[in-house]
Amino acid sequence: MNEIHQEYQSSFSELETYAKRAIKYAAELGATQAEVRIINGFRRSLDIKNNSINGMQQQANSYILARVFVGKQQGKAEGTMLTANSIDDIVKSAVNLSKFSPADEKFKSLASPLDREVHSVKNLFDQNIANLDPEIMVEFGKEIVSGAQEVHELVNTNAGITLNVNDDLIHNSEGIFVTKQSSSLSAYSYVTIPLEPTNVGLGSEFNNTRHDAKSMNCHQIGMEGANKAKSSLNAKTISSGTLPVLFDFRGAYNSLQSLIDVGVSAYNVMLKTSYFSDKLGESISVNNLTAWDDPLVDGGSSSRMYDSEGIPTQKINIVENGILKAFVTDSYTSAVMDIDNTGSANFYSGIKSYRPNICQLQVNHGDISKDEMLSDMKEGLFVESGVSTSGGGSPNISSKVNRGFYVKDGEIQYPVKNTMLGSNVYEFLKNIVGISKELKFEFGHQTPSILVNELSIASAGDSKAPVQSMGP
Amino acid sequence: MIDTCQRILDEVDRSFVEFADMRIYTSDELQISVRKGTTENISSDKIEGIGIRALVKGAWGFASVASLEADAIRQTLGSAIKMAKGLSNSIKRPASINKEIVFDGRNEIKHDLNPRDISLEEKLELTQKVDRTLSDYDSQKIINSIARYSERLQREQIINTNGTHVVSDYGIYRLSAMGTSRSGDIIQNVSKSKASSAGIKSLFDWNIDEEMTNLGKRAVELLDAVSAPSGKMNVLLEPSLVGVYIHEAFGHGSEGDAILANKSVLTNQLGETLAIPEVSVIDDPTLYGLRGSFAYDSEGTPSQQRDIVKNGKLVGYLNDLTSSTMLEGGNTLNGAGRATDFRHMAMPRMGNTYIDNGSKSLEELAQEIGNGVYLKYSYGGYVNPSTGEFYFSSQSGYLIENGEITKPIRNSGMSGFTLDVLKNTIGVGNDLDLDAFAGVCGKGNLTGYQPMAVSAGGPHIAAKDIIVGGK
Numbered sequence: 001m002n003e004i005h006q007e008y009q010s011s012f013s014e015l016e017t018y019a020k021r022a023i024k025y026a027a028e029l030g031a032t033q034a035e036v037r038i039i040n041g042f043r044r045s046l047d048i049k050n051n052s053i054n055g056m057q058q059q060a061n062s063y064i065l066a067r068v069f070v071g072k073q074q075g076k077a078e079g080t081m082l083t084a085n086s087i088d089d090i091v092k093s094a095v096n097l098s099k100f101s102p103a104d105e106k107f108k109s110l111a112s113p114l115d116r117e118v119h120s121v122k123n124l125f126d127q128n129i130a131n132l133d134p135e136i137m138v139e140f141g142k143e144i145v146s147g148a149q150e151v152h153e154l155v156n157t158n159a160g161i162t163l164n165v166n167d168d169l170i171h172n173s174e175g176i177f178v179t180k181q182s183s184s185l186s187a188y189s190y191v192t193i194p195l196e197p198t199n200v201g202l203g204s205e206f207n208n209t210r211h212d213a214k215s216m217n218c219h220q221i222g223m224e225g226a227n228k229a230k231s232s233l234n235a236k237t238i239s240s241g242t243l244p245v246l247f248d249f250r251g252a253y254n255s256l257q258s259l260i261d262v263g264v265s266a267y268n269v270m271l272k273t274s275y276f277s278d279k280l281g282e283s284i285s286v287n288n289l290t291a292w293d294d295p296l297v298d299g300g301s302s303s304r305m306y307d308s309e310g311i312p313t314q315k316i317n318i319v320e321n322g323i324l325k326a327f328v329t330d331s332y333t334s335a336v337m338d339i340d341n342t343g344s345a346n347f348y349s350g351i352k353s354y355r356p357n358i359c360q361l362q363v364n365h366g367d368i369s370k371d372e373m374l375s376d377m378k379e380g381l382f383v384e385s386g387v388s389t390s391g392g393g394s395p396n397i398s399s400k401v402n403r404g405f406y407v408k409d410g411e412i413q414y415p416v417k418n419t420m421l422g423s424n425v426y427e428f429l430k431n432i433v434g435i436s437k438e439l440k441f442e443f444g445h446q447t448p449s450i451l452v453n454e455l456s457i458a459s460a461g462d463s464k465a466p467v468q469s470m471g472p
Numbered sequence: 473m474i475d476t477c478q479r480i481l482d483e484v485d486r487s488f489v490e491f492a493d494m495r496i497y498t499s500d501e502l503q504i505s506v507r508k509g510t511t512e513n514i515s516s517d518k519i520e521g522i523g524i525r526a527l528v529k530g531a532w533g534f535a536s537v538a539s540l541e542a543d544a545i546r547q548t549l550g551s552a553i554k555m556a557k558g559l560s561n562s563i564k565r566p567a568s569i570n571k572e573i574v575f576d577g578r579n580e581i582k583h584d585l586n587p588r589d590i591s592l593e594e595k596l597e598l599t600q601k602v603d604r605t606l607s608d609y610d611s612q613k614i615i616n617s618i619a620r621y622s623e624r625l626q627r628e629q630i631i632n633t634n635g636t637h638v639v640s641d642y643g644i645y646r647l648s649a650m651g652t653s654r655s656g657d658i659i660q661n662v663s664k665s666k667a668s669s670a671g672i673k674s675l676f677d678w679n680i681d682e683e684m685t686n687l688g689k690r691a692v693e694l695l696d697a698v699s700a701p702s703g704k705m706n707v708l709l710e711p712s713l714v715g716v717y718i719h720e721a722f723g724h725g726s727e728g729d730a731i732l733a734n735k736s737v738l739t740n741q742l743g744e745t746l747a748i749p750e751v752s753v754i755d756d757p758t759l760y761g762l763r764g765s766f767a768y769d770s771e772g773t774p775s776q777q778r779d780i781v782k783n784g785k786l787v788g789y790l791n792d793l794t795s796s797t798m799l800e801g802g803n804t805l806n807g808a809g810r811a812t813d814f815r816h817m818a819m820p821r822m823g824n825t826y827i828d829n830g831s832k833s834l835e836e837l838a839q840e841i842g843n844g845v846y847l848k849y850s851y852g853g854y855v856n857p858s859t860g861e862f863y864f865s866s867q868s869g870y871l872i873e874n875g876e877i878t879k880p881i882r883n884s885g886m887s888g889f890t891l892d893v894l895k896n897t898i899g900v901g902n903d904l905d906l907d908a909f910a911g912v913c914g915k916g917n918l919t920g921y922q923p924m925a926v927s928a929g930g931p932h933i934a935a936k937d938i939i940v941g942g943k
Contacts, residue, residue, distance in 0.1 A: 047532075047918035049733040052564035055532030056555040057918050059815045060521065062538045076515035080538040080815075090518070097514045100592045104510050134555070138562055156734050160918070192735060192858045198891065200737070200859045240703035271508070271616045273652045275659060350923070351620075352503050352515040390865045390885050392650065392661035392851060398700070398885035398941040400863040402856075417861065420887050420941025422702050426657060458702040458887075458941045 008130035011040045011167050012179050018082065019171040022066060022091050027173065029095040031068040033110045034173045036091075037308070037347070039063040040082060041166030046137045048159040051149070053141050056134065061166060065347065066094040069110065072103035076352055108335035111309040111345075112174035118312045123211035123299035125181040130165045132185065132213055137161045140187060140218040147222025148191050152201075155226050158190045161218075176310035184210050184301070187218055189225030195233060203228025203403075208443055210299045228403070235417035237460035238406050244380040244433070244453045245421065246373050246407070249440035253361070253447035254386025259425050260291060261358040262393050264318055264326070266333035266344075275395040275425050279324050285429035287322035288366060293344070295359035300444015302360045311343035313359065330356040360444045366435025370449040373434045375410035381457070382407050387421055387428070395425040422456035431455075473540055474629045474639070477522065480546050481631055484526075489553055491527040491569040493632035494545075495770060497814035501624040502587075504596055506603040508617050511596070519626075521814035524549050528556035530566020534817045534919060570797045571634055573805065575774065579640040579767035582760075583671035587623045587645065590672060595621050598676060602649050605680050609688025613695065616652040623672065626813075630772035638772035644668075644763060644925045646910065647675040649684060653691035660694035660882060662687055662849070662867050667910035667927065670761035693880055694868055700884030700940060701871070706844030706898075707886065707938040708837055711908035713866055715928025716850040719825050719913065721862045721890045722753055723928075726780050726788070727820040728795025728803065729917070730857045737860035737890055741786050742801055747894030750830050753781035755790060757807070757823025763910040764823035764926040766810070771818050773807040780825075781894070790820045812922040819917045824907060827930030830900025837934040839875040840899045845940055846870040846877050847886065850909050860890030885941045893935055901931035 015038045026034035044058040062082045068075050068091070075098030077090045140161045148157040168180040186208040193201035205224035209215050247255055263284075268274035276284060295313035297303050307313055309331050317325045329337065330345030333356055344356040374382060385402035389395060401419045405412045423431070434451030477494045484492050501517040521538040522545055533556030537548040587595075602619035623645045630638045648665035664687045666678045709717060722738075730736035738746075747753075757765050757775040766775055771793050779787050789799070792809030809818035838846070846869050853864025865885040870877045907927035914923050 043920065045918055045920070049729075050565060050735075053531070053559055053562045054565075054567065055534065055817075055918050056559055057532075057534035057536075057817060058551055058555065059536045059919060060538045061815075074511075074514070076513065078515065078517040080519050080521055082538065086518075086520075093516045093518075097516060097592075100596065101514045102511045102596075104512070106510070134558065138559065142562065158733055158735055162920075190735075194734075194858075197737060197741075198889075202856065202858050271652070272654065273616050273659060273661075275657065351505065351513070352517070353505070353513050390851065390883055392663070393652070394659050394661055394883055395657065396699075396883055398865060398883070400861075400885065400887045400941070417859075418887055418889060418939055420702075420863075420885060420939055422884075422941045456702045456941070458704070458939050460704050460937065460939055 008127065008165055010181065012169065015040060015167060015169045018087050019169055021084065022087050023171060023173050025088055025091045026068050026095060029092060030070055031095050032071055033069040035067045035110050036171055037065045038169045039166050043162065043164050044134065045160055045162040046141050048141050048145060048157060051145050051157050053138065064090055066091050068094045068098050070098045072105060072107045073098045073101045074104060075101055106336045107332065110172050110174050111176055111311050111331040113176060114311060114341065116312050118305060119296045121296050121298060121303050121305050124303055125183045126211035129163065129183040129185050129211065129213055132163055137163065140216065143218035144187065144189050144222035147219035148189060148226035151223055151226035152193050152230055154193050154195065155229065156192045156194065157222060159188060161187045170310040172310065178306045178310040180304065180306060184208060185213055185216060187216055187221050189222045191225035191229040193229045193233060199233060201229035201233040203232060208301050232403065232415045235415040237418050238416055238457065239461045240458050242454055243457050244377060244451060245455045246377060246380060246382045246451045247449060248382065248384045249447050249449050251384045251386045252450040253445060256291065256363055257358065257361045258386060258388040259428065260318060260361060262389055263425065264328055264358065265356050266327040266329040266337060267355050268393060269327050270333050270336055273393055276324055280327065282324060283322045284324045285319060285322045286432045288435060289319055289322055289432060290364040291319040292317045292362050293328060293358045293360060294362050297360060297444040300360050303444050304359065307343045307345040308347045308354065309345040311341055311345065313343040316342050328356045328358055330354050362445055363447045365437050365439045365448050367437055368434050370436040370438055373436065373451045374407065377407045377410055380407045381405065381416065382412055389425060397421065397423045397425065397428060416459065419457065419459040422458060427454065428452060474631065476542050477545060478631055480542065480549060481633060484633060486633065489526055489528055491571065491633055493525050493630060495523045495814060496629040497521060497523065497626065499624055499626035499813065501622065504599045504621040506599045506619045508607055509603065519813050522548065523811065523814040523816065524552045525817060526552040526556045527567060527569055528553060529560035530563045530568065531556045531559035532567055536815045567794055568797050569793050573793065574635040575638055575772045577638045577768060577774065581641050581643050585671040585673035585676065587672050598647065601680055602647060602684060605684035606649050606651050606688050609685055610692050613653050613655065613692050614651050614688055615654045618650045620648045622646050628770060632772065636772040638768050640768040642766055645672045645675055647678060649687060651687055651691045653695050655695040658695055660691060662691045665910055667763040668761050669763055669765045690868060694882055697880035697882045700869065700881040701845060702941060704937050704939055706841045706936045707940065708841050708844065708846040708872060708932060708934050710848040710932060711905035711929050712850045713847055714827055714930035714933050715909035716853050716864045718753055718827050718930060719822060719926065719928040720853045720855040720864055721893060722780065723755065723822045723825045724855050725857045725860060725890055726790055728789045728791040728799060728808065729819050731789055732795050732798055736857040738786060744786050745784050746786050746891060747781055747784040748897050749784045750900045751781060751784055751894055751897055752828040754779055754828060755822050755825045759824050759906065762824045762907045762927045766823060769807045769809045769818065770811040771809040773805055773809060775807040775823065778806045790822060792818055792820045795820055810924055812924060816919040816922050817917060821915065821924050822913060822926050824927045826906055826928060827900065827933065829902055829904040829931050831902050832899045833902060834932055837899045837901055837932050838872055838877055840934045841872045842875055844872045845881060846872050852911065862890065863887045887939045887941065893938065896937050897933055897935045899934040901933060904931045905929045
């Protein structure tokens with residue numbers, strides 16, 4: 001395995017040459033503004049199937065995106081091959097496409113440097129991770145399997161270890177020139193305990209680090225996945241009706257990140273498709289909820305000094321004591337809406353477009369312990385998975401409980417299966433009746449556990465209420 | 473290029489490398505999107521590179537390179553072999569490949585209308601018309617409309633140490649629309665698409681006036697719809713939801729890699745009766761022109777129709793070279809090994825999955841339901857193959873009261889178990905729509921998440937005791 005182990009070397013000097021050439025060439029072809037993003041790196045991963053190491057791979061991760069404007073006419077082109085000729089072809093293609101594109105009269109300009117402090121963010125790249133010996137990844141894989149096998153004799157462990165290392169350069173004709181180097185090492189376990197065909201325990205666990213391979217306790221990842229699988233055995237359905245739900249830290253984070261992000265993206269606000277589009281300055285949740293976006297957390301999984309257009313990122317107060325304080329923007333939406341560019345741009349390759357989004361949501365603590373909320377619960381659910389809106393951004397919530405437990409008289413009774421939660425964004429955020437005083441810090445975000453009242457429960461147990469519908 | 477790759481592949485030391493293959497991949501993609509009258513995106517994407525796989529003493533190594541230089545290809549092959557070799561002492565269950573399987577073939581797309589013969593202006597005009605027609609249905613209540621046109625033409629050249637030599641051209645084309653209606657805090661989204669793998673004739677022939685008028689009408693009507701009910705109930709599913717349901721609930725569980733990894737509820741179930749006799753489930757990538765159709769998979773195996781459930785009995789899995797070699801019990805190779813592009817390793821995937829036609833009319837199925845819901849149009853879903861627990865969401869629907877389809881209901885989700893639901897099917901319709909859902913399936917393996925063009929469909933079906941998660 002040592003034969004494929006190579007010292008990682010930065011490619012920025014080569015990428016800079018390509019980027020400058022691309023911007024110059026775009027101008028020669030008639031572009032009035034141009035931007036290029038070039039990524040060069042690799043992704044290496046180890047695969048574990050059925051308690052056994054199965055394979056390893058290393059992918060080339062090379063990519064160039066050119067976005068050009070001829071006046072207000074835009075064209076974009078992408079490619080995987082990083083050679084001078086192929087980059088020329090990509091730029092040429094983008095310019096040609098822009099000439100066919102009708103003008104977007106709302107477009108003002110590509111991003112330009114802002115008079116804003118650039119915050120340094122530590123631990124986003126680590127040479128030791130970039131140079132990680134593949135043999136260590138194999139050992140990590142074995143540790144996951146052995147950790148799971150300590151928990152139950154019937155475990156079936158599928159797992160993976162992934163290393164990502166990238167050089168990322170963004171340059172445009174308006175003076176943006178930024179380079180970002182990133183590394184990450186992640187590991188997950190996906191463990192099943194098949195007692196019977198209709199009684200299969202399932203659990204998963206994961207961890208991620210940008211800078212400290214030694215913090216990756218893979219034995220623990222295997223054990224935790226298996227413990228979760230074990231605790232999900234003998235699941236039952238429950239009665240349909242309305243119950244309070246205590247979301248554990250990850251469930252609370254996934255729910256709040258998803259519900260708030262869709263609503264505060266300035267793109268959705270601009271189109272008025274956001275359920276928060278007319279709610280800036282208004283109360284959108286209980287008044288003890290405060291949430292902010294912080295891309296600057298040292299070593300955070302999604303932390304970054306610059307967004308995907310090269311704008312410096314910053315902390316953004318989103319919800320303060322229940323009041324909606326800000327939308328997150330990129331260069332286009334900030335210009336159209338005439339508000340500050342918050343440095344929240346992301347490029348989505350599926351739709352070939354930039355959209356502003358929350359990077360790493362942080363949520364304040366409350367004043368009651370999670371254990372108290374649980375012990376005070378007469379009847380309800382303790383849920384470790386999250387909810388999200390359904391139907392492409394509609395405020396309706398209709399989510400399956402992927403991992404949850406029925407609670408009676410303050411005690412967890414048994415895992416639930418075939419159970420769904422229903423509500424809508426407005427009611428969900430207003431029905432938060434408890435925020436834990438404990439916070440979970442992981443992967444660059446902080447989150448409490450939250451208790452939400454009045455969620456509709458649909459399950460296969462005997463129904464408390466007859467099937468009914470509600471008015472608009 | 474393929475000759476260069478063949479020469480390099482021929483250099484492999486077969487004394488310890490059991491199998492190796494190379495996939496030389498190129499694709500050209502065009503996307504156009506128009507949002508409420510504004511052309512938001514015109515973009516091209518050119519993906520080029522080579523994916524190389526090696527099997528050494530039962531261990532897989534895979535490496536990819538975005539280069540067509542001989543030295544880079546040779547080095548990448550070396551990396552794949554070294555990774556596999558390095559793992560070979562850690563393998564408890566060695567992978568294997570049948571070395572007797574060899575394919576030689578060439579596929580050219582039989583275009584009904586070649587996208588290269590149609591100008592960019594015409595494609596843009598088509599996209600603009602979709603957006604405009606939808607928006608114009610009710611420009612006050614439909615607050616947003618997005619139309620997207622996409623075309624991708626790709627070529628895979630596959631060679632392996634068994635002697636396979638296949639060159640396969642492939643195309644996927646889609647025209648889609650999404651509309652958002654709003655009244656105060658009520659927001660509803662609807663979508664519709666037309667897709668093909670045979671060219672863009674069907675996109676240009678699409679009855680945009682009728683389709684977008686119907687879509688706009690649906691978006692506006694949903695503003696006055698009631699919330700979906702919540703609980704266990706009888707459900708009538710429209711063909712696109714039937715497609716997503718059978719894709720999620722059953723298709724993924726029948727993929728050979730899930731069986732091999734012992735993480736599917738369908739493991740060891742071949743020959744078992746899992747559904748009522750009226751239910752047959754088929755995956756058929758050979759159907760001309762559908763979004764999930766292809767002539768050869770990414771390992772060079774010719775595609776073929778795959779029967780998964782026949783008259784209620786599980787009769788087959790979807791297999792690639794590895795799963796067909798390693799799974800016992802007569803698992804045949806059936807051309808299911810698909811990869812998104814050169815950066816990814818192939819794995820068993822679906823193509824066009826559907827429940828075959830039954831005998832009942834929509835009215836008869838509604839009568840079978842009695843009281844429940846009629847769910848329509850999919851927003852997608854997911855499944856956990858290990859437990860068979862699945863979820864998918866509908867865009868809209870109706871209440872069914874005393875066997876009659878009555879009030880419209882808003883979007884909602886539904887959940888159930890693979891092994892329960894097919895047995896709980898109480899009626900299969902006679903109105904088969906093979907590709908009612910033309911979308912994207914996402915699945916991950918060693919090389920990461922791989923989106924894949926698929927279609928899914930069926931006739932209307934009625935099922936009892938399904939969990940619907942409205943409010």
